[in-house]
Amino acid sequence: MPLPAVVDYNFHIRPVLSDKCFACHGPDKNAREADLRLDTEEGAYKALKETAGMHAIVPGHPDQSEAYRRITSNDETIRMPPVSSNLTLSDYEVRLIERWIRQGAEYKPHWAFVPPEKTEIPEVDDDEWPVNEIDHFALAKMEMMGFKPNPEADKAHLLRRLSLDLTGLPPTEKQLEHFLADDSREAYERVVDELIASKAYGERMAMHWLDVARYADSYGYQDDDIRTQWPWRDWVIHAFNQNMPYDRFVTWQLAGDMLPNATKEQLLASAFNRNHKITEEGGVIEEEYRVAYAIDKTNTFSKGILGITMECAQCHDHKYDPFTQKNYFQLYAFFNNSAEKGLEGLVNSGPSKTPRLTITQADVDSVLQFINKAGDTSAVSVSVMGELDEVRPTYVLDRGVYDAPTERVYPGTPESILTFDSTQYASNRLGLANWAFSKENPLTARVFVNQLWTMVFGRGLVATVADFGNQGELPSHPELLDWLAADFRDQGWDVKRLMKQLVMSATYRQSSVVTKKHLAEDPENIYLARAKRLRLPAEFIRDLALASSGLLNPEIGGPSIKPYQPDGIWEVTSSGRGALSNYVQDHENALYRRGMYVFIKLTVPPPNMLIFDASNRDMCEVTRQRTNTPLQALVMLNDPVILEASRVFSGKLLQEAPQAKPRDLINHAFRRILSRDASEKELxxxxxxxxxxxxxxxxxxxxxxxxxxxxxxPHEKTVNVVEQAALMAVIHGLYNLEETITRT
Known part of the structure; x- marks a missing residue:
C-alpha cells in the first residue's frame, strides 16, 4: 500500500498509536510506563526520564527519535510494543510513522473535538448527478476512489424504501398507485413531504430515541415490577411530529424540571433521565443504588448525546481518550443532586418513583392532549426529575466504588471537548444542556447527524456511532459530516429538515444493485456508490405484517401491550412480582398495535424482538447490530403474528373477490407485501x-x-377453508421472503 504524500496525525498516526501504544503511554496515568505520554505533543517531545539525553520523538529526525528506534529494533528486550503485549506494528505502520516524523511530527487536536464548520462544496466531474450538497461530497469521494453512482432505484422500490425509513410502515396501495402514476418532477418531493407529515413519522423517529433513552415498562433487577413511563414515550412521539428543535428536545429531557416556571410537559420530558433500571429488593444499600442511578444518567448523556465512552473513566483515567477520572465525576456531579432515592420502598411502591409527576384526566384534556390514556380516566404517575434544595457534595470515587470518596469535585466537563465556563453556564443540568448546544461544542451536532445518517443509510459516516474518541473509526466523509453538522446547528436544529435533506439526495435514491466491483472493492458501501440493503428492525417486521394484512391498529401512544408470547417464559424465571409475575396476554385491538408498543420487561425482554436484534433496553444503545441467523427464519415461520396476518389477509382477498383467479389474488398479495408487481417467473x-x-x-x-x-x-365465515388455507400458505411464504424483511 502506498504511503500518503502528507501524513496526517488524526487520520494516519493517531489510530496506530491508539491501538498499539496508548494503553501504556496514553492518558491513564496509573497505567503509564516510563513516564512517557505519546498522546500529547508535550509528552512526546520532552526529554525521556529513563534515557538521558533522548526524546521519544524529535520532529524531522526519525533516527534521533527513541520511539522510532524502539519500534524498528531487532532486540526483543527493547522493541516496542513489547513482546508480552502481543501487539505488533506492520511494516506499513512503521513506514507511516517514519514519514510523519520526517515531515515534522505535527500533532493536532482530535478531529471530533474541533467544532464543525462548513467547508467549500467540492467540485465533481459529473455535475448533473447531484441533487443537493450531500451529493457533491459523496460523488467527490466516489470519483476519487474510482466509483460511479448506481442508477436511481425504480419508483416502486424507492417508495417502499422511503416509507419504511420515514414511517416504519410499507406504503399503502393508494400511495403506490398515486406515486407510480405521478410523472411530474415534484412527485418524489411531494411523497417525502407527505410521509414526514404523517403521524407514523413521529413513531418511527421515537423508536430510535427509545433505544437511546433505555425505555422499558418494568424496573429491572430481580424483583421486576411494572412502571408507567409510557406517557413520556407519548411525549417523544409528539415532539418529533411537532418537529421540536433538537436543542429544545434534549434540553427539556435533561432539565425540563429546572426551566423557569416549568410546565407539566417540560416536567414530563425530564422522565428521560429516570428510564434506568431501579431496584425494589430488600437488603440493598440505598446509597449504592442512588450512586448507580446517577452513573447511569451520566453514561446515557455521554454516550447518547456526546458519542463518547466516558464510562471508561468511572474507575480510572481513560486509557485512550483525554478524560480523567476527575472529569468523569465532574460530569457525574450534574446528576448527583437529584432528589431520587436509591431505595424507595419494599412493598407496593407503585409504578413510579419520587420525584414523580401525576397526570390527571384534566391534564390530558388540556395541557397534555398528546397523551393517550386509552379511555382510562384514572390518574397515571411518571418518574421525573427534581433537585435537592441544598447541593450534595460530589467526590471522585476510588475505583468507582460508592463508599470510597476521595477528592471533592464540582460540576464540569472534559476540557478536551469544551471547558465548562461556570460564569456562562449554571452549574446544574440546565447549564449542562446549554453547554451541549453551544456553538463551540464539537460533538452534539455531529453525533445526532451521524445517528440519523446511520438510521437512513445503514452505516454511519462514523461507523462507531457510540464512539467518537480515539478508539472510534475515522469518518469516511469528514467534510460531509462537518458540513451537515454545522448546517443542522445553524438552521435551528431542525430535525425534519435534516431528514428531508438526507432522503432527497441522489445518494439516497440510488438502486441497491451490487456489482462485482462493489463486492471486491467496497463490500461495506463506505463510498456510497449504491444504496445499502438493510434487514428491517424487529418492530418493522411486525408492523409490515400487520399493515399489509389490514390488521394494524394505527392508534398512537398509550400503555404498552402484551401480544402473543410462548407460554411460561415469564413464569420459569425467578424475576418479576405483582403484575409482572405472570404473563397476561392482551386481546382484541390491543393485539394489533405497532411493535414499538410491545411491553418490555427488562428481566425477560420479548423473545422474538431480541432474535431480530431489538435493544433489550437495559442501557443506552445508539445503534443496533444487524444479524442473519437460523433463529430468525424459525420466528418468521412460526410467529403467530405472521401466521395470523397470512390467515386474515387470505380470507379478506377471497371474501372481497370470490370469483377472482388465484393468480390475481396472489399478485394482489404480492403487491401489498412487497410494494411491487410480481414478475411472470415469480407468479x-x-x-x-x-x-x-x-x-x-x-x-x-x-x-x-x-x-x-x-x-x-374474527374468521371470514363465507370463504372456502381449503382455498383459504392454500392461499394462506402462499402469503405466509411471501412474508418469509428475504426481500420482504429487507429494505432495498
Missing amino acids: SSLESYYSDELKRYRESPADAEAFVAVGEA
Missing part, C-alpha cells in the same frame, strides 16, 4: 405452490381447518 412459481397446497388440503381438510385456526381476529 408462475407461486401459482404452482398454490396448486400443490390446494391439492394437499383437499385431501386433508382437517389440516386446512387447523392451519387457519391461528389467531384471535
